[in-house]
Amino acid sequence: MNTINIQQKLKSFSAHWHPHQIAVVNDMQVIVAKLKGEFVWHQHDEEDELFQVLRGTLYMQFEDRTEKLEAGEIIVVPRGVKHCPITKDDEEVHVLLFEKTGIKHTGNTESTLTVKDYPKI
Amino acid sequence: MNTINIQQKLKSFSAHWHPHQIAVVNDMQVIVAKLKGEFVWHQHDEEDELFQVLRGTLYMQFEDRTEKLEAGEIIVVPRGVKHCPITKDDEEVHVLLFEKTGIKHTGNTESTLTVKDYPKI
Numbered sequence: 001m002n003t004i005n006i007q008q009k010l011k012s013f014s015a016h017w018h019p020h021q022i023a024v025v026n027d028m029q030v031i032v033a034k035l036k037g038e039f040v041w042h043q044h045d046e047e048d049e050l051f052q053v054l055r056g057t058l059y060m061q062f063e064d065r066t067e068k069l070e071a072g073e074i075i076v077v078p079r080g081v082k083h084c085p086i087t088k089d090d091e092e093v094h095v096l097l098f099e100k101t102g103i104k105h106t107g108n109t110e111s112t113l114t115v116k117d118y119p120k121i
Numbered sequence: 122m123n124t125i126n127i128q129q130k131l132k133s134f135s136a137h138w139h140p141h142q143i144a145v146v147n148d149m150q151v152i153v154a155k156l157k158g159e160f161v162w163h164q165h166d167e168e169d170e171l172f173q174v175l176r177g178t179l180y181m182q183f184e185d186r187t188e189k190l191e192a193g194e195i196i197v198v199p200r201g202v203k204h205c206p207i208t209k210d211d212e213e214v215h216v217l218l219f220e221k222t223g224i225k226h227t228g229n230t231e232s233t234l235t236v237k238d239y240p241k242i
Contacts, residue, residue, distance in 0.1 A: 001183070004195045006194065024169075048146045067123065073126050074124075075123070076146050098146055
């Protein structure tokens with residue numbers, strides 16, 4: 001029940017594609033992450049996932065098109081929809097995510113980027 | 122699955138204490154609202170509620186203390202905890218909320234401020 005400063009949380013780590021949990025609300029969690037380059041194509045069969053861009057430009061690739069998100073924009077990736085976030089020109093993009101607790105961020109895809117436990121910060 | 126611009130959504134209405142739904146993620150909804158002055162004391166018996174301040178300074182009053190939130194800060198109000206948001210000096214504060222679909226924003230309190238249906242924008 002304390003105030004959480006998103007920028008302070010982001011300053012506490014530097015790894016890319018490594019989600020950090022900053023809050024839990026009902027059965028969902030709030031996560032921050034730093035993204036750079038391309039992630040892995042994956043889907044979450046049972047969970048929707050929300051991305052909010054805090055800094056930079058995120059490109060959310062779907063199978064049939066790509067959505068461009070600037071800071072202050074959000075997108076909901078519905079369950080079952082294959083997606084792959086990517087940043088361009090070596091830009092580090094900061095995002096806040098809302099998703100179910102216990103979700104695997106690489107969904108149905110095992111990757112060298114897969115992180116089993118999200119640090120709580 | 123389209124990009125949602127939070128500022129554009131906020132520009133589309135002016136009423137205070139009137140939540141507008143901009144997205145649904147699993148069984149939770151993303152809401153934006155403009156706050157000015159004091160709300161009503163209430164609690165949500167079964168639901169946690171997240172506030173993210175987008176503009177201005179929000180004061181979240183609890184029975185034993187008040188938390189001050191600036192833009193870029195979030196707070197989770199746990200289920201069962203009495204609270205009352207307030208803004209100072211006539212400031213209009215913009216917030217994004219993350220809460221269960223179907224929740225009553227005034228919780229257990231009926232008020233002239235109670236809105237039954239959140240417009241979807």
